Amino acid sequence: MGLTLTWLSVIVLIPLAGLFLKTFELSFDQFWGIVTSRRTLSALKISFGLSFAAACVNLVMGTIIVWALVRYRFPGRRLFDAIVDIPFALPTAVAGVALTQLFAQKGWLGAPLAELGIKVAFTPIGIFVAMVFIGIPFVVRTVQPVLIDLDPEIEEAAASLGANRWHTVFRVIVPSLIPALLTGFALAFARAVGEYGSVIFIAGNLPNVSEIAPLLIVIRLSEFRYADATAIAVVMLLASFIIIFAVNRLQRWAQTRIPTH
Amino acid sequence: MSLQSNLAPSTTQLRAYAPTADLNVASPPQQRQKVRPHTAASKRDLRTEPRPIRSLIVALALIFLTVFVVLPLVVVFASAFSRGVSAYFAALAEPEALSAIQLTLLIAAISVGLNLVFGVIAAWAISKFDFAGKTFLITLIDLPFSVSPVISGLVFVLLFGAQGFFGPWLQAHNIHILFAVPGMALATIFVTFPFVARALIPLMQEQGTQEEEAAISLGASGLQTFFRVTLPNIKWGLLYGVLLCNARAMGEFGAVSVVSGHIRNETNTMPLLVEILYNEYQFVASFAIASLLAMLALITLIVKTILERRLDEGQMVSDD
Numbered sequence: 001m002g003l004t005l006t007w008l009s010v011i012v013l014i015p016l017a018g019l020f021l022k023t024f025e026l027s028f029d030q031f032w033g034i035v036t037s038r039r040t041l042s043a044l045k046i047s048f049g050l051s052f053a054a055a056c057v058n059l060v061m062g063t064i065i066v067w068a069l070v071r072y073r074f075p076g077r078r079l080f081d082a083i084v085d086i087p088f089a090l091p092t093a094v095a096g097v098a099l100t101q102l103f104a105q106k107g108w109l110g111a112p113l114a115e116l117g118i119k120v121a122f123t124p125i126g127i128f129v130a131m132v133f134i135g136i137p138f139v140v141r142t143v144q145p146v147l148i149d150l151d152p153e154i155e156e157a158a159a160s161l162g163a164n165r166w167h168t169v170f171r172v173i174v175p176s177l178i179p180a181l182l183t184g185f186a187l188a189f190a191r192a193v194g195e196y197g198s199v200i201f202i203a204g205n206l207p208n209v210s211e212i213a214p215l216l217i218v219i220r221l222s223e224f225r226y227a228d229a230t231a232i233a234v235v236m237l238l239a240s241f242i243i244i245f246a247v248n249r250l251q252r253w254a255q256t257r258i259p260t261h
Numbered sequence: 262m263s264l265q266s267n268l269a270p271s272t273t274q275l276r277a278y279a280p281t282a283d284l285n286v287a288s289p290p291q292q293r294q295k296v297r298p299h300t301a302a303s304k305r306d307l308r309t310e311p312r313p314i315r316s317l318i319v320a321l322a323l324i325f326l327t328v329f330v331v332l333p334l335v336v337v338f339a340s341a342f343s344r345g346v347s348a349y350f351a352a353l354a355e356p357e358a359l360s361a362i363q364l365t366l367l368i369a370a371i372s373v374g375l376n377l378v379f380g381v382i383a384a385w386a387i388s389k390f391d392f393a394g395k396t397f398l399i400t401l402i403d404l405p406f407s408v409s410p411v412i413s414g415l416v417f418v419l420l421f422g423a424q425g426f427f428g429p430w431l432q433a434h435n436i437h438i439l440f441a442v443p444g445m446a447l448a449t450i451f452v453t454f455p456f457v458a459r460a461l462i463p464l465m466q467e468q469g470t471q472e473e474e475a476a477i478s479l480g481a482s483g484l485q486t487f488f489r490v491t492l493p494n495i496k497w498g499l500l501y502g503v504l505l506c507n508a509r510a511m512g513e514f515g516a517v518s519v520v521s522g523h524i525r526n527e528t529n530t531m532p533l534l535v536e537i538l539y540n541e542y543q544f545v546a547s548f549a550i551a552s553l554l555a556m557l558a559l560i561t562l563i564v565k566t567i568l569e570r571r572l573d574e575g576q577m578v579s580d581d
Contacts, residue, residue, distance in 0.1 A: 003379075003382055004379065004382050004383045004386050004398070005398070007379045007382075007383075008379075008383070008398065008401050008402070008454075011447070011450055011451055011454060012401050012402075012404055012405065012451065012454065013401060014420070015416035015417060015419075015420055015451065016404070016408075016416060018416055018419050018420050018425075018426055019412070019415070019416050019419060021426075022419050061321075061322075061325050064318055064321050064322050064325070065322040065325065065326065067318055067322075068318050068319045068321075068322035068323075069322070071308075071309065072309075072315055072318070072319055074319050076323075080322070080323065080326055082562060082566060083326055083330050083331060084326065084330070085562055085565075086330050086334060086558065086562070087330060089508055089558035089559075089561050089562050090333075090334070090512070090554075090555060090558045091511070091512025091513070091514060091532050091554045091557075091558065092410075092512070092514045092515065092532075093512075093514040093532035093533075093535045093536055093551070093554075094337060094512070094532070094535060094551040094554045094555055094558075095333060096536075097337075097535060097536075097539045097547060097548065097551055098333035098334065098336045098337045098340075098551070099333050100539075101336050101340055101544075101548075102332055102333055102336045107336075108332065108336065109328070109332065129329075132329060133329050133330070133333065136325075136329065136330070152308055155308050156308065159308075165310055165311075169310075190407060193409070194407075194408065194409025194410065194411070194412070195409070196409065196410055196411045196514065196515035196518075197410070197514035197515050197518075197532070201536075201539065214409050214410075214411040214412075214515065215411075217411050217412070217415060218411055218518070218519060221415065221418060221519060224424070226418070226419065226422070226424055229415060230415070230419065233409075233411075233412045233415050236409055236412065237408065237412060240407050240408065240409070241407075243407070244407050
């Protein structure tokens, strides 16, 4: 017991407390100045904005993938089910170089896209693509168990009462998936905001254009501007705490809504 | 996760956190669908969509997964072997590559070892005892999952860096933590801390304390009870946690990158070397190292699937 707490304190609590202590060395004006400087604001906007867009894509595509995996039988279904986990398992640096190679101007997908006039690598679209890659398992793995456990009799009841398939899906099934969908969305969003390895290779890293907030932290650190790095980190940390809090609320809401077993 | 969360929803939460996820997802659903054979013919039509829509959904899902997940993986191996097999192995035999592989193994061994011990203790404390501040402890364990890897590295720079809290003292005593192996191991431990504990907590809670109580009432000591009763019961869950912890420890990039200092042949792990070589346009060498990490990921996924099946079987037995 005591041992657990000591270990946790040393590894988790003290380092995080140190982060907040460091921010208190700054006056509020200094802190505000750093956070609202043009470059910081652009980086935060890029990180949060593109993460939101990527999480939206993940929400839609994740739901389609879950639906295909749970409701239909097709050759290779189990294989594709396993494949969903690859973005979790693949080290982020590997994902980063692979996506860059794939979408670079001469890459397998980059070349045909370039002919259409779409440039992905080294632009904000590249950041978006990397964020979609790492976020997809969150939505799939959060929604999948809920759809699997959904009582088939509810659907049958809806259908036998005269609802057509469209109504059954959007009035009966989707509403009961909403807590899981929102949780998956929030987790994908949170992961994308903090993501570093898989994004920086494909991003281009142009200040104010394609520079993400985690990269700006690294840049500030390498310039020994620790206060700047810390201030950005605190903003991101607070945002992720809010997301975690929201996720917890969602989980509780889901539990009060649908009595489990 | 938060202070309010209690333990009951932890399985749902776990799935959300994915790597540790789906410990007990797979089996019951498949059963459920098979249980209703006689209604199948008449009612299946009510529960599915017209054929064109079905095909469309499957096609969309497969195209998306192929483009975003399968292709990047294939690119890694294709690029690694683009100059032939001998260039591939030559790249891996470079001293730089070898030292990176060694360092990665060393750091993974340290962090998996320590997290194994403390993960078991933490899970044991949380699932078998009641005490004040339990939810806080769980929140603390989960925290590293929700923090950006860059921030995980940053906190250690703030502690041990030249301008950090312990920096001057460390310098005075000539102890190197930052830009050296101890700092990289610490950052890795931080990032991988939740895996073992998270894999064990739901399992140990489900098993309850009856067997331990029986052992102790029959005269076993605390340690005997742990090694003879608790440990055998959790061995698959433990292996599962260690597997995921190891995969993350070997592949960690952001946190380690911040604390490593990028000293060639000294503080470069495999993911860091992938970055350096890639930025130097040594694509074959970079992807050769990346292919080793990708193989690690694939093996991890395969073993994980096998372990999940084991865990499900164990659960079904205990359900009866």
